[in-house]
Amino acid sequence: MMSQSFVLSHLRALEAESIHILRETASQFCNPVLLYSIGKDSSVLVHLARKAFYPGKFPFPLLHIDTTYEYPEMIEFRDRFTNEIGAELRVYTNQDAINAGANPYNLGTAKCCHLLRTSALVAGLREGNYDAAIGGGRRDEEKSRAKERVFSFRDRAGRWEPRNQRPELWNFYNGAVNPGESIRVFPLSNWTEIDVWRYIELENIPVVPLYFAKPREVIVRGQTLIPLQSNVKLLSGEQPEMICCRMRTLGCTPCSGAIRSEAGTTRSIIEEIISFRRSERENRLIDHDQEGSMELKKREGYF
């Protein structure tokens, strides 16, 4: 039986658009890399890239910027997942900064993040001589991201100039660059958080178990739950508690808090998000350091 409907479902339309973007990336650049952060968006990106080039091989190496402060479950998942799909994993760490004693407890989160993520990313991309870096950023995440292009130009220093972006019309992506310049590619630009979860459910995509709720030992600090396994230093008066919680986004242990949740499956996470009234980046402490802080970080080269 042939279907008479010639309308794509919402998720398939997003999928088709992302596949188109990934194929453009592979075609327009000499040395593209997929920025692999281990999070759910990265899982979706990798899945889409497999689809885009089927039955060909997975076309991009994966680059993980390892701050060395990430949850052990993330690293475990990373190694298993990349091995299963037969992708090449490259890991970069800003070893100079770590040797010099950079850590979130002494420097504060803003400075630490600048050194171990932003600077590390720019250095890692330069070291690999990549002309395109694919990331899982979405426009619904934060206000300055809403203005991000799908193909976003970065100058030789890896900087974003939000006032002078290339106009992007139709689905024509201009990826032309001169040596040393690069493009950040965002195939998930038009996806929302709920689209990502629905697609994970539809396609049965593996994600890090930290996303699913279970009782974890945490410290309650303000609105945020900080899992104990993060080696967090207790402030005076703080006591660890056992709370059923999950991570809404993944990052470094000191910076990404958990939320109270009973959602132990993809389906229940989707239901939770529908009823939710708070954005997913809220528990990323670094985004709130100052008004417009994401824009400032992005200008310096953050994803």
Added chain:
Amino acid sequence: MSIAAQPKTVTLDHFTASGDELPLLRISTAGSVDDGKSTLIGRLLFDTKAILEDHLDDVKNSKVNRASRGIDLSLLTDGLRAEREQGITIDVAYRYFSTARRKFIVADTPGHEQYTRNMATGASTSDLAVILIDARKRFLEQSKRHAFISWLLGVRTLVFAINKMDLVDFSRQIFAQIREQSNTLLSLLDGVQVHFIPVSALDGDNIVTKSSRTPWYDGPPLLEILEAAQPGVDVTALPLRFPVQTVIRPDSDFRGFAGQIASGRLRVGEEVTALPGGQKSRVARIVTFDGDLDEAFAPMSVNLVLADERDIARGDMIVTASKEASQAQTVEATVVWMNEEPLVAGRSYLIHQGPRVVSARVSRILHRWDVEKLETRDTSSLSLNEIGVLEIEASEPLLFDPYRENRATGGFIVVHRISNLTLGAGLIERKSLNVSGRGPLLPEERLQLRGHSGAWVDLSQAHELIDAVERALLTEHLHVVRTEQPELRRFGLIVLTLGYHQGTPDVVVDRSDLHSAIVAIRASTILGALHVFGEREGI
């Protein structure tokens, strides 16, 4: 085992929308500084609960909250620091919201003149444009510009939101006046569907629910119009166009052409042509990661295997053999210029039609649009945010359909050869004619070379106007003759007759009103009704 040996299959309903799922609607918004556009979008997001509590807290705590009552909703959408500080929107921002019935993407574009390029960018992918008008300012030239640019880029549903009605006491009369002022313009934008709504974005009147403060307004609120809107054109009903992005060759047995179907539908067994070569073949397989399909449609991303070995590469286009796309090296195109460095006739640029990249020279600039007056002007260059009609000579054939017929294949971007910047956006109008050609002129060649079609104008009831009519038409360089041979109109002449003749005249002038006679003659002869815009009163 070879990949081709035992393909798994999948049915089309694996990809299609279920029963009542409405397709995503892409909206662009335009309005001038202070018309309250960001507030309107903030209001839509807020009232449909797309705003999350912590984002709302950020706005409440912001140092630049400008609202006199409650929270400043515009801060939800003005994302960049400079914008928040200056209170203007300087770049296109994309917003996402959904209702129980439908999902929406809003391209929030700045409205003032310097940002025509951003408006064009937002409109390029939109199904519907919401154009804001400040009720205190009436239908200004900028509203005209917004409507014109949206229409030019192919948006076919225009919603005029007359905002700040709270500041004019929800006056029915003011609303009616603005509507009236826009009538002449709108009658000239062919194929558009238009809505007018009185709103107050600040207070939420007629945004999500009908306002009790406008009892005289019998239309639906904005959100209801958005939920019910149809995308302008069904792209799956257009002829098949499949721009090839890349060739996938995992082993010697498999050679797939990967791309996203730009328009139309595709079936296994269908005869197709590969452009620009013109080689014909049949579709052997439609491959996806999820399985092989029997048929596919726009905008699916698929991987095509043809029945015959064909030399096809990135930048080529696979089209239905029954209606091929045009190919030409010299075309006429409307170009929106987006860079500080002006476009100059004679200069050479790169043209990107999606994956197809060719080198091209601007051979001449036919004219530019004065988008405030909607008149054309002579020029030798185009500056930032200007719109002009050019002739372009490419080094290799461009593959296209006229933009008005197919948005997916009629557009291109202009790219600088050295800086790689995107300098402009082009909309292909037609293949340029070869004036040095031989043989009889084709009717369309004659039409284009003369710049107007022929017509028989019957002045038998208004003899006294013939001199004035001839003078007026000659002044505009139209090809007009006084003769009693109406059949000469088929050679592209405007024939003025005084006597009685067999047949049906194109224009009958039946009263002594020169102005309406000229308007009627122009309307029936001149290419594209737009050429007459500026001449009419009150536009």
